[in-house]
Amino acid sequence: MENLKANPKTSTTDTDIFDARLQRRAFLQYAGASAAVVAMVAAGCKKDRSPIVSTGTTLDFKNDIGVLNYAYALEQLEAAFYIKVASAPPASFTQAQKNYFQDVQYHEIAHREFFKKVLGTAAIGNLEVDFSSINFNDGASVLAAAKTFEDLGVAAYNGVGVRLTTDAYLVAAGQIVSVEARHAAWVRDQISNGSFADLSSLTSLGANVSGGLDAALTPDKVLTAASKYIKTKINIINL
Amino acid sequence: MNILNILDEIEKVDGEIYERINPRRKAMKDFFQIGKKISLAAMPLALGSLFNKAYGQSTPTAVNEVLNFALTLEYLEYHFYNHALVAAPGLIPAGAPTAAITTIRDHEKAHVDLLKGALGTAARTPLDYANFDFTAGGTFNAVYSDYPTFLKVATAFEDTGVRAYKGQAPVLKGNAVLTTALQIHSVEARHASHIRQMLAANGAAGLKPWISLGTGGVSNDTGIAAVDPVYARENTTLQAGVEITAINGTAVTKAAAAESFDEFLTKAEVVTIANLFLKTGFKL
Numbered sequence: 001m002e003n004l005k006a007n008p009k010t011s012t013t014d015t016d017i018f019d020a021r022l023q024r025r026a027f028l029q030y031a032g033a034s035a036a037v038v039a040m041v042a043a044g045c046k047k048d049r050s051p052i053v054s055t056g057t058t059l060d061f062k063n064d065i066g067v068l069n070y071a072y073a074l075e076q077l078e079a080a081f082y083i084k085v086a087s088a089p090p091a092s093f094t095q096a097q098k099n100y101f102q103d104v105q106y107h108e109i110a111h112r113e114f115f116k117k118v119l120g121t122a123a124i125g126n127l128e129v130d131f132s133s134i135n136f137n138d139g140a141s142v143l144a145a146a147k148t149f150e151d152l153g154v155a156a157y158n159g160v161g162v163r164l165t166t167d168a169y170l171v172a173a174g175q176i177v178s179v180e181a182r183h184a185a186w187v188r189d190q191i192s193n194g195s196f197a198d199l200s201s202l203t204s205l206g207a208n209v210s211g212g213l214d215a216a217l218t219p220d221k222v223l224t225a226a227s228k229y230i231k232t233k234i235n236i237i238n239l
Numbered sequence: 240m241n242i243l244n245i246l247d248e249i250e251k252v253d254g255e256i257y258e259r260i261n262p263r264r265k266a267m268k269d270f271f272q273i274g275k276k277i278s279l280a281a282m283p284l285a286l287g288s289l290f291n292k293a294y295g296q297s298t299p300t301a302v303n304e305v306l307n308f309a310l311t312l313e314y315l316e317y318h319f320y321n322h323a324l325v326a327a328p329g330l331i332p333a334g335a336p337t338a339a340i341t342t343i344r345d346h347e348k349a350h351v352d353l354l355k356g357a358l359g360t361a362a363r364t365p366l367d368y369a370n371f372d373f374t375a376g377g378t379f380n381a382v383y384s385d386y387p388t389f390l391k392v393a394t395a396f397e398d399t400g401v402r403a404y405k406g407q408a409p410v411l412k413g414n415a416v417l418t419t420a421l422q423i424h425s426v427e428a429r430h431a432s433h434i435r436q437m438l439a440a441n442g443a444a445g446l447k448p449w450i451s452l453g454t455g456g457v458s459n460d461t462g463i464a465a466v467d468p469v470y471a472r473e474n475t476t477l478q479a480g481v482e483i484t485a486i487n488g489t490a491v492t493k494a495a496a497a498e499s500f501d502e503f504l505t506k507a508e509v510v511t512i513a514n515l516f517l518k519t520g521f522k523l
Contacts, residue, residue, distance in 0.1 A: 100447070103498065106492070109491055110483050110491045110495060110499035111499060113489055114478060114481055158421040161421050168479045171503060172478055174408045178405065178424060178428035179428075179449055179498070181426075181428035182429070182501075185432035185433050185448065189432075189436065193335055196430075211419075211422075212346040214426045
């Protein structure tokens, strides 16, 4: 790794390594030749680029890795919440509600682990959550929190999708956000049947009633809204 | 796969291949990231993405095509619900069911108007109720006389809508239009979630708000064979080369893995479904 760091030609920093035709060609062939080597170089470069932050975690939105880590952070939060609910549901929950909270728990775990696996060594660490504002014995409190998480999740994916540059990630994000929207609609119907797509209640999250458009928020706004549930300090750069 | 050979071969017929890629330096960076993050099994997809950028498939024309395609689907949904509300008295029970269908109808109308406005003169010819056959050639003869049948078709439409938008997302990549499309897409998903619950309460006991595995692991969880094409591949558990079942040693079952990701439909698949409901002369 030290050797790689010392050689700017193997770096993906913003120095213009792609400018000369020959170098581009060489790079392409090199990139295709061995994914393993590419991964090594990328890992090395990642260390070069990431600012050292003594506390908390940093989401660097300059590329897809930052976006994926952002999604990973939100899925960590959701998964932690549903694991807690599913392990000890409020007494007022019906069997159907218990079953579906169990389902949602596994969906969020699947999302969390998907991002963790895709990110590999580039993944941020485990977030420390703060659910002190939620009364897990109270059905209404749990449903209200679930609604907040799901609507915010929808807003987050909708708002950040445009930053993704890789088709595979964009498609994956699209495949996840609709499941979050299905959750959101179901949870809302548990609170008040018929509120599944009440866009007028989502305008603060970026929804537009006349256009029939759902919530969409930029990452900074989403993280501000989520901050009371996350103890770990999250720094945002290159947004 | 040997990308080295592929690029060499292309260079023989297109000496500009590297130049084409060059202006999109970001494409190169993306490609680098893909090599880093996606398993080799997923590399053909990644390569396709690189070439899309090089050859500029995401032109404004392509964007308009996607928007017109979406507009067709929104016309279909709008007329389907609107006819039920205005021309099939007694079909939908008063109260919550009528309120829900009205909410959905209004959203579909908003989507039609929004897309028409965005397309301007490039918008497709408007579609009227008379241009559709919501019985799908007699498959759903009772669509406007039998409430459960109406809900079955509605479920198929909403789940199709969700999957159709998803499939077109890469064409809109990096474009502000993508955000709007995503905002429509998740509204359709909310509709789908609610309609599936309405269907569950009217004969399809146990149907979940999210698309689960069908009986015996088939992709269609509704049990309505006529709508099998709507659910093609929904039993998929492999995402971007990552197997979701039991991922990282978790207790995620095959069913949960299938539920946790909605699949996309290709444009051709959506066209086949939509054409079932469009009369001759108006088919896509």
